[in-house]
Every structure is written in C-alpha cells, then in structure tokens.
Amino acid sequence: MGESRRLLSFSAGPALWPDTVLESVSEGLLPSAGGGLSVLEWSHRGEAYGRLHQRALERLRRLLGVEPSHEVLLLPGGATQQFAMVPANLRPPGGSADYLVTGHWARRASEYAARTGAINVVASSEDEGFSRIPPPERWRLDPRAAYFHLTTNNTIAGTQLHRLPRREAVPLVADVSSDVLLRDLPVANFDLLYAGAQKNLGPAGLAVVVIRRSLIEALAHGPEGVLGYRDHARSGSRLNTPPTALVFLLERMLAWIEAEGGREEMVRRARARAALVYDALDRHPDVYRLSVRREDRSVANVVFGLHSAEEERAFLAAAAAEGMVGLAGHRSVGGLRASLYAAMPVAGARRLAALIDAFAHRHRGAKNVSAPAPGGEGA
Amino acid sequence: MGESRRLLSFSAGPALWPDTVLESVSEGLLPSAGGGLSVLEWSHRGEAYGRLHQRALERLRRLLGVEPSHEVLLLPGGATQQFAMVPANLRPPGGSADYLVTGHWARRASEYAARTGAINVVASSEDEGFSRIPPPERWRLDPRAAYFHLTTNNTIAGTQLHRLPRREAVPLVADVSSDVLLRDLPVANFDLLYAGAQKNLGPAGLAVVVIRRSLIEALAHGPEGVLGYRDHARSGSRLNTPPTALVFLLERMLAWIEAEGGREEMVRRARARAALVYDALDRHPDVYRLSVRREDRSVANVVFGLHSAEEERAFLAAAAAEGMVGLAGHRSVGGLRASLYAAMPVAGARRLAALIDAFAHRHRGAKNVSAPAPGGEGA
DSSP: OSSSOOOOOOOOSSSOOOOOOOOHHHHHHHGGGGTTTGGGGSSSSSSSHHHHHHHHHHHHHHHOOTTTEEEEEEEHHHHHHHHHHHHHHSSSSTTTEEEEOHHHHHHHHHHHHHHEEEEEEEOOGGGGGGGHHHHGGGGGOOOSSEEEEEESSSSSTTOOOOOOOOOSSSOOEOOTTTTTTSSSOOOGGOEEEETTTTTTOOOOEEEEEEEEHHHHHHHHTOOOHHHHHHHHTTTOOOOOOOHHHHHHHHHHHHHHHHHHHHHHHHHHHHHHHHHHHHHHHHEEEEEEEEOOOGGGBBBEEEEEOOOSSSHHHHHHHHHTTTTTEEOOOOOTTTEEEEEETOOOOOHHHHHHHHHHHHHHHHHHHHHHHOOOOOOOOTO | OOOSOOOOEEEOOOOSEEEEEEEHHHHHHHHGGTTTTTTGGSSSTTTHHHHHHHHHHHHHHHHHTTTTEEEEEETTTTHHHHHHHHHHHHOOOEEEEEEEEEEHHHHHHHHHHHHSEEEEEEEEEGGEEEEEOOOGGGOOTTTTTTTTEEEEEETTTTEESSSSHHHHHHSSEOOOOOTTTTTOOOOOGGGGGEEETTTTTTTTTTEEEEHHHHHHHHHTTTTOOGGHHHHHHHHOSSSSSSHHHHHHHHHHHHHHHHHHHHHHHHHHHHHHHHHHHHHHHHHHTOOOBBOOOOGOOSSSSSBBBSSSHHHHHHHHHHHHHHHEOOBOOOOOTTTEEEEOOOOHHHHHHHHHHHHHHHHHHHHHHHHHHHHTTTOTOOO
16 A cells, blocks of 8 residues: 555546545545535435535536536436437337447447337448548438437547537437547537546446436436436436435546636647647657548547557557556457546646657667668668 | 534435445545555456456355355446336236335335336235235235235335245345345345345445346346346446446445454344334333334334424434434435444444433423423422
C-alpha cells in the first residue's frame, strides 16, 4: 500500500478518475462526511439522498445543455441494457426500427433489436472493418421506422460520426457513451440519447438517458416498471432503490467536470488531446499504422497499430515502463488503442505523444542496427 | 465534517455498514490500494478486477452454502428487475406461474409477472393487512405452473415464512432479499433465489441470483443478452461492463461477514437481535401494538406501533436523541419499524430494547401525570 506509482490509464472504460475526485469520494464515504451516516447508508427515500440525486440530475442537465423539452434519467445497468430497452419501449408491435451499423457496439445494438422485432440496417461499414463511417448519401432510411438509432462514436474501430443527421419525422436515438461531453452534442436534435457512465461520466453500471418528454407521453405500448422509460420518468429515476453509491460517484465526477469549466472546456481538451496523439502518430507513418479514414477519426479512441504483434508488445512494455497502461486494442481486433475520455488531462495525452515519438526514433535506430539494408548503404 | 455523531440506522435498506468496512472501502478506492490505479479504474476484463469479481462470487458461494448444482450471478438493478426477469426467463409462452402473496413486494412481484402472462395467486393475506402468512393448507398450487414464487420475508408487514415449502415437481423461486444470511436457507431446495444486496449484503443496485444449473440449460425460450440468465451465467456475470464499484463494495462487506463467523454467526446474531427487541416490546403490551401473528414474526423487520401517531413521533424523537434513526414504518403503512440486517450489532438491538423499555416507563409516567384517573387514586 502506498508504494505503487500512480498509473495513467488509457483504458476504454472503466476510465480514469482525477485524483482529487478519488480523494473526495474516499472521504465522502465515511460517516463523518454524511451527517453521522455513510452515504451508503442513506435511505433512497430520505432528504439527504434526494438532494444528492437531484444535484446529479441538475449537473447533467447543465453539462449537456438539456432543455425542459427533455427529461434526464439515471438507470441501472449500463448501455447494453439500453440496447434492449430502446426497442422494447419505442418500437410498437409490428413496427420496424432503423439502425446505422458503424461499429461493434452499433451492430450489437441492432442485434438486440432484431431479436424482438423488425429492423432495417440503414448502412453498414462492417465489410470495411468499420474503418469508416458509411457516407450519408448511401443510407437507406425507412420513413416509417419507429426510430433511427445511431452510435456517435465507435470505441473499437476508433471512428466518430462527425456529421450528425438532422432529426426529421422519425425519432432520432443515439448511443453517445464514448463521446458525450467530448463534442458539442445538439441534445434538442435527439429524441433519446443514452450513455453508459463509465467512460466520460463516472462509474460503471449506470446509464444516463436523455429523452424527449413528448416521446415519454407517447409510450403507451411500452413496458411498465423497471424496463419502461415512462415509469422511471414519472418517479424521477427513483422507481425502485437506485444504485445510490453509483449516483454518489457520478455526482462527484460531474462536480469536478463543472468546476473544471464544464462542457466547453471538456470539448476543448478533447480536441487538444486528440490533436497531440494523432499528430505524433502522423509524424511516423513508417512506424505506425492508422487504418481509420482521416475524416472519421475519433477524438475519444485513437486506434492504431505497429507493423507486427511483437512491435506492439514492445510499445505496450515501453508505455508500462513509463506508467501508462490500458493501451492494448480491443480483444476482438488487437492492435493498440488510446482512449482519451473526459478525465484524461491534456498533459496525459502529451506524455503519450512523447512516447509515440521516442518509440519511433528508438524503433528506427534498432531497425537500422539489427537489419541493415542489403548493400550496406549508409553503413 | 468529523463533528457529527455516528448514527445507528434501523432503515429497511440501504442498510447500515460496519465502521471497519467503511474505512476499508474508503481507503480501498485510492490508487495506492489498487496497484497504482483506483479500483474504479480497473478494467472489467483485467486480472485485478477478475480476481475481485471471482472472490465476491466465491464468498457468496461459501456464505450461502451453494453446491456445484447451482450458479451464482451478480446482476445490476436490484430485486425489482428480477420481478421482470423471472417470468421473462422461466415462464414459457402460454404458461402460468404460481405466486404466494404475503406482502407488498410479493404482490408487486406477482403484478410484474401478470403484465406479461398468466399467473395463479396461490394464496394471499392482503385482506388481513398481510399480518400473517397464509397457512400452507390453504395454498392452491397449480401442478402445471412454470414455477412457484414466494417471498421469504416481508419487509413492510414484518412477517417471515418460517416453514419453507419443499420443492416438488414445480421449480421453486424465492425473493430472499431481506432475510438472506439471517436464516438457514436450504439453497438446494430452490431453483432460483434472488436478493437485492442493499439489506444484508452491501450496496444498493446489485442483485445476487442463485440459479440451478439444470434450469439454465432449460431456458431455451428465455430472453438473450442482459435480460437473460443464460447469457449472464455463460459469461460469469461479465456479459457487459458490470457495476465494478458495487462488486467492490459487496466483496468488502462479504469479507467482513466471513471474518465475523459467516452464516452461522449471522443467523445467531439475527435471533439474538430479534429476541431482544420483541421481548422488550412484549414487556409493554399496554404501550406497543404488534399486529403480526406471533409465529409469523420476522427476524429482519420488527414492525410495531404505539397508540397514536403523536406517540409514534415522540418515540422517533426519543430514538433520534440517542442517535438511532430509520425507525419510521414504510410510508404505505405508517407506524414504526426496526430493520435488523446482517451488519446490525447485537449491541445495537440492545440499545433499541433499552429505549423501548425506557420510553414505555416514561410514557406511563407521563400519562399518569397528565391524565390522572378519575377519583385521584394514588394522588
């Protein structure tokens, strides 16, 4: 205890937390901070928890710029549970839903919906390894769809939907787990947004849902109770005992984000971090592979590789030696990935960029020594 | 901070935590305790979290006495989500399920099941205000039911099903949220047990499910993904990102329970606590009302009242003055309730018993002074 060096995590989630927030939640769990009871012991129907719960909702409302037209919900279970709740609530019996398949999780969302009813795949870039966003002119939208579901950022492929479609007659639904707060999201353009909290907002196991009030009113055919948005909205996200510890953690993270400057500052940092890392990679095209089309690059997840699995292991080891972890790519695709979520300091991205440069220089040096070009030019 | 006196919570959940566990989780959230990363930052696919997750499952297995015939699952969302998952997984299309309605939450479980299919109410004591368990000779069981659901303890009514039915041809399912670890539960007798963790096991927002492996195999018609037991079981409860912070809190509470002596000691304490509080109430039948039939009394929730709402407010104030809180009855029934969950020290129940005695004595004294009997006897 106390001996291990502080590590910097580039993991795709659960993501890193600022030290000051960790100190605040550590102290905040003690009874001395909670009026004689730990926050874990607060009744979910009591005043103290009620204020905390409300504060979390209000912070989300301010940070995301949510207008009174929309309701903010805190639901247990993460984004995957939303894959099931969205069609169960929004697609009437016999109806169909549109899905834009831009990555692994977008496909999973469509598969969940396909289990219980009809879907239409608007477009898919799976044939291209999800290395690009299918261009909008190729989207085949169904004007009678119950909703149109898209994923604003693809964590495994490292692509981002920079040009969001404008809402028309069909309700627009988006999974914004990985780039919420990292972009200026036009909330009013959407009928339903959801985000697993563990990337940009705090703890794993909690989903934030932003839903248009008029849509809630129209959910006559949707499920009641814990699997229905309507009943959660009516109860102010306290339909049953909420995961109070997770709401506490979320609220502390949101407080930090607001104190740091809110969404505007988070968007600024996201751009600064992504520029640092992509620029470093682009400086060494002979060393690093980037398969994502440049205009579809994600500010949240920088996906790259080297020219062999051995070199990638060497990169991971060099990063670990400098206290940087979580840089392995998703197990389904391999390679490398740097996830740059809201709590990642710009200085953290700078450290990674410096490593990318240094590794490339060492790498070229090592190559020149170990494998001189035939003919011995330059020797 | 640091100025408030430590309070003793008799709340029906989220329940109290031992001070040593709160200190342990407070320190355990810091990066110094987590190998340079906070446990909140651990990847849910990484080794460190994998060990924690496995340790929590193994502790549950030992504490509950779960044989290899059964699987233990950790699911997000609490017991209410199980109200929806049980029928969705276990009742085939066109099938019916048996429900024993012994209290508010038992009725809610049956209502959830009735929304999506047929149920048979085996028996109900609602007409008697749930003040007793319907006697088994009046249960009308359906031999073709998909399963038989019961609630082993009723937190609002304060009753407990002391004589559990033996499993026959119909799979036996039980909500054991409020008395798990407070009784010797014959796990092998059940096909599925579930418990919201926030009463006896730790944090709110997590459900522990114990399910017979042969039942999982038979769930061909059940839902896939996050709402299906099968996929959670196949993935070792890591189907999607689990609520890692809640699993951490759960594991620390279970470690404490094991160190204290495990289930045997928890059951002993539960009996000792209940005896202290019921004996004190029984000593003053002129002051306290107990509407629950004596043989159905719960060891987890002691439900009682005084003879007016004013007297009950006075009792709550007297308790608060001594640092005892959470003693108001459920908002649906009023009165008073002392919840005595696993982390409640026997000394805590002794403090409450002493208050029950002292309040009764003061109460009688006050009555004698303020309302002397006509004729002035004793004056």
